Amino acid sequence: MHKEDRNRPDLIPVRLSWKQWLIVLPVWLAFLGVGPRLWERCEMFAPGRDYRVAAGLRDDYALFSRWSRIAAREYPALVIGDSAIWGRYVDREDTLPAQLNRRLEEPRFANFGIDGLHNVAVVGLLRHYGGAIRNKRVLLQFNPLWMQSKRQDLTGDKEFPVNHPRLLPQFDRTLKCYRAGVEERLSVWAERSFPFSSLMNHVVLNYYENLGLQHWMARHPYRCPAEVIDWHIPTDPARDGRADDTTSNWEQRNLRRQNWRWVALEESRQWAAFKEILSLLESRGNRVFVLVGPFNPHIMEQESLGRYRALRAQIETWLRANHADYHVALDLRTEEYGDASHPLAPGYRRVAQALCEDKRFQAWLE
Amino acid sequence: MLFHTWTFAAFFLIVYPIHLFVKNTRFAKYWLLVASCVFYGWWRPQGRPWTPAYLYLMLYCTIVDYVAGRLMAATTRRKMFLAIAVVNHLLVLGYCKYAIFFTRNANVLLGRLGAPALPIPDIILPIGVSFYTFQAMSYVIDLYRGDVEVERHPVRFAAFVTLFPQLVAGPIERGAALLPQLRRKVRVHLQNVTDGLSLFLVGFFKKRAIADFLAIYVESVYGSDRVASTLGTCGSPQVILATFAFAWQIYFDFSGYTDMARGLAKMMGYNLMVNFNKPYLSADLGEFWKRWHISLSSWFRDYVYIPLGGNRRGRARTWVNMFITMVVSGFWHGAAWTFVIWGFLHALGLAVTKLLQPTKGYRRVPKPVKQTLVFCFVCFAWIFFRARSLGDALLAVRTAVTGPWLAPTFPVAALILCLAVWLHQAGSESRLHNLLHWAPVRLALATGMLVYLVFASSSGVQQFIYFQF
Numbered sequence: 001m002h003k004e005d006r007n008r009p010d011l012i013p014v015r016l017s018w019k020q021w022l023i024v025l026p027v028w029l030a031f032l033g034v035g036p037r038l039w040e041r042c043e044m045f046a047p048g049r050d051y052r053v054a055a056g057l058r059d060d061y062a063l064f065s066r067w068s069r070i071a072a073r074e075y076p077a078l079v080i081g082d083s084a085i086w087g088r089y090v091d092r093e094d095t096l097p098a099q100l101n102r103r104l105e106e107p108r109f110a111n112f113g114i115d116g117l118h119n120v121a122v123v124g125l126l127r128h129y130g131g132a133i134r135n136k137r138v139l140l141q142f143n144p145l146w147m148q149s150k151r152q153d154l155t156g157d158k159e160f161p162v163n164h165p166r167l168l169p170q171f172d173r174t175l176k177c178y179r180a181g182v183e184e185r186l187s188v189w190a191e192r193s194f195p196f197s198s199l200m201n202h203v204v205l206n207y208y209e210n211l212g213l214q215h216w217m218a219r220h221p222y223r224c225p226a227e228v229i230d231w232h233i234p235t236d237p238a239r240d241g242r243a244d245d246t247t248s249n250w251e252q253r254n255l256r257r258q259n260w261r262w263v264a265l266e267e268s269r270q271w272a273a274f275k276e277i278l279s280l281l282e283s284r285g286n287r288v289f290v291l292v293g294p295f296n297p298h299i300m301e302q303e304s305l306g307r308y309r310a311l312r313a314q315i316e317t318w319l320r321a322n323h324a325d326y327h328v329a330l331d332l333r334t335e336e337y338g339d340a341s342h343p344l345a346p347g348y349r350r351v352a353q354a355l356c357e358d359k360r361f362q363a364w365l366e
Numbered sequence: 367m368l369f370h371t372w373t374f375a376a377f378f379l380i381v382y383p384i385h386l387f388v389k390n391t392r393f394a395k396y397w398l399l400v401a402s403c404v405f406y407g408w409w410r411p412q413g414r415p416w417t418p419a420y421l422y423l424m425l426y427c428t429i430v431d432y433v434a435g436r437l438m439a440a441t442t443r444r445k446m447f448l449a450i451a452v453v454n455h456l457l458v459l460g461y462c463k464y465a466i467f468f469t470r471n472a473n474v475l476l477g478r479l480g481a482p483a484l485p486i487p488d489i490i491l492p493i494g495v496s497f498y499t500f501q502a503m504s505y506v507i508d509l510y511r512g513d514v515e516v517e518r519h520p521v522r523f524a525a526f527v528t529l530f531p532q533l534v535a536g537p538i539e540r541g542a543a544l545l546p547q548l549r550r551k552v553r554v555h556l557q558n559v560t561d562g563l564s565l566f567l568v569g570f571f572k573k574r575a576i577a578d579f580l581a582i583y584v585e586s587v588y589g590s591d592r593v594a595s596t597l598g599t600c601g602s603p604q605v606i607l608a609t610f611a612f613a614w615q616i617y618f619d620f621s622g623y624t625d626m627a628r629g630l631a632k633m634m635g636y637n638l639m640v641n642f643n644k645p646y647l648s649a650d651l652g653e654f655w656k657r658w659h660i661s662l663s664s665w666f667r668d669y670v671y672i673p674l675g676g677n678r679r680g681r682a683r684t685w686v687n688m689f690i691t692m693v694v695s696g697f698w699h700g701a702a703w704t705f706v707i708w709g710f711l712h713a714l715g716l717a718v719t720k721l722l723q724p725t726k727g728y729r730r731v732p733k734p735v736k737q738t739l740v741f742c743f744v745c746f747a748w749i750f751f752r753a754r755s756l757g758d759a760l761l762a763v764r765t766a767v768t769g770p771w772l773a774p775t776f777p778v779a780a781l782i783l784c785l786a787v788w789l790h791q792a793g794s795e796s797r798l799h800n801l802l803h804w805a806p807v808r809l810a811l812a813t814g815m816l817v818y819l820v821f822a823s824s825s826g827v828q829q830f831i832y833f834q835f
Binding site for chain 2: 189200213
């Protein structure tokens with residue numbers, strides 16, 4: 001190869017001049033900028049009464065963002081929490097928001113429960129995808145489950161597969177249990193920063209079996225990738241993906257009694273994140289009402305139960321001291337819990353009833 | 367660090383503006399060296415903790431070469447210092463790359479003799495070791511021959527060996543081409559940036575949109591560290607298609623890397639050599655090697671084939687030299703008998719081509735037929751290159767020939783992409799050349815590539831194939 005070959009233009013297969021780059025780049029950037037909006041216009045999403053995000057789409061944060069924009073328009077109040085709000089063992093009309101709507105005889109509460117959504121993840125979700133939640137009433141669940149051990153509290157040193165890693169703070173060195181590589185962290189940053197990136201995630205989750213486009217095409221070699229896009233986000237209750245067994249209580253599921261150690265309130269990352277959620281929501285003009293629990297006291301050994309009660313009392317003290325509106329979910333009967341923190345349908349009914357009878361709740365609602 | 371990652375994007379966004387700022391100051395070479403060390407040091411072997419050992423090894427090789435070069439220039443014992451530098455590189459390469467291979471083969475022999483087996487060394491192949499040792503070696507040999515001036519500045523010499531765009535997978539640059547570029551004033555015109563971006567885009571597309579796509583199918587047949595091989599159960603069309611797919615995968619993977627490397631270097635004001643020139647359009651094997659991995663094949667030509675005597679010592683010796691060169695070239699690619707066989711097959715193919723070339727019948731064969739035959743032969747040889755063991759390679763050949771006729775389930779989209787690129791390449795060497803250089807066509811191609819890349823990015827990032835060599 002001669003020296004002059006290094007600059008031979010035909011060895012740059014698609015060579016663009018600066019003027020041509022000035023055409024191509026804006027076209028591409030416009031595609032990236034306008035694409036998500038156009039997509040949203042074309043893709044039908046009609047969340048009916050008591051809608052909840054299907055379990056299989058729990059990582060689809062673009063969908064959360066879209067749902068939050070719709071809900072912020074159509075509902076006066078939103079209920080944010082984990083699968084206890086989502087309703088793991090119940091149909092969508094038996095979840096807590098649905099029970100509240102039924103009691104109030106109008107659809108006032110939108111279900112923003114997402115499976116596995118711990119408080120640290122809620123901060124990320126609201127910060128990056130929940131900008132539409134402003135000037136609303138927000139019923140915010142605090143699930144003590146996330147403080148039952150250092151692992152769940154994310155204060156442990158040992159690495160483990162954390163729920164919703166893409167919602168965690170990516171450059172926080174104190175979060176030692178989350179050890180993603182720099183590339184993964186940067187790609188999360190890109191997903192948050194570029195709407196097209198989260199749209200691609202939405203498309204992959206919704207239409208391509210959670211496979212990348214190329215992996216999907218390899219699995220379905222003779223299908224056109226465009227043909228599976230039906231421009232429709234599933235809102236059918238049958239596709240919610242709740243647990244099959246809706247009636248067995250925790251004992252019938254053979255769950256053992258637990259001796260959780262619980263993390264001290266002042267050391268807890270999840271509690272610190274919860275306080276951050278409160279201030280974030282309030283800074284956006286929302287009126288927040290905290291629901292502590294529901295949580296199954298029967299599943300704990302006596303010693304663990306004692307520590308739990310003390311912790312719950314501390315939480316109440318803090319909420320009172322900070323003039324927060326709150327309600328501690330009542331202890332249900334043992335047969336009303338499906339596991340540690342998920343009530344069965346009768347349990348949700350009783351929690352909703354107690355909540356509606358709470359004067360602070362009534363005042364907050366008006 | 368891989369070019370097609372966010373990490374590299376962040377790295378380059380820091381390195382590039384500073385490079386532009388200092389490029390014509392005395393800090394330029396220091397900055398290049400620091401950037402290259404960060405780029406190289408970022409690499410961590412899979413499943414192992416990070417260690418600076420690999421970075422030290424590269425710097426050690428650089429220092430040995432620099433010192434040998436200076437001593438060669440300052441003393442009369444040039445041959446001795448050349449030998450020290452070359453032997454040092456061969457020892458490094460031999461230990462890092464071939465120690466496990468030799469130990470395993472020695473154990474087979476020892477086992478037959480009833481002797482106890484030697485322990486298998488726990489060595490991780492340092493990334494890019496084959497490339498930077500060859501680049502450094504070419505410098506000392508050229509210096510000995512008087513083809514390059516001695517580099518007196520240690521940091522500039524280190525920047526030459528470690529220049530990050532071409533550090534881990536080439537092109538293997540010669541001192542005579544790159545060192546003067548590092549010495550003189552660097553000029554970065556707007557055209558450098560636009561040409562660099564154009565090259566980078568093409569390389570990025572080749573890698574992400576095509577090579578990584580084809581890799582999914584190839585892996586499903588030939589297997590990988592993550593996926594089990596299905597060679598024993600799949601049909602003949604699957605193996606044949608997977609082999610063709612691998613031929614395209616390795617081409618797009620490696621030439622994509624080279625395009626990105628050349629593009630980045632161009633943006634920084636340096637010109638790297640062309641490493642691939644549409645190799646699958648070759649009409650004979652000799653031409654193939656002038657178009658495929660040009661920097662390596664010219665390296666072997668200049669430092670192995672010609673010193674052995676080239677074609678100056680009669681036909682028999684020419685053939686022997688050719689076989690030695692090709693087998694060594696195969697062995698350079700990997701420490702396994704499959705690579706040796708791959709090199710041997712190419713030597714055999716070259717020998718047959720040389721025998722046929724003077725005949726009338728050969729000259730009468732139309733060019734497209736020759737191109738097809740060369741492509742098919744190259745694909746056949748790729749079986750040995752890709753297979754994970756000799757047994758797998760033989761099984762692949764057997765299945766391809768005698769396997770059942772099952773539907774290949776090859777993704778149509780991948781086929782369309784390969785065909786489109788092949789048509790573009792064939793078009794650029796035909797009368798359609800001008801049409802392909804028509805501005806609207808180029809604009810449409812670039813926009814199409816950028817848009818497709820956004821969708822292709824939903825599949826995970828894969829490493830470059832040549833990083834393992």
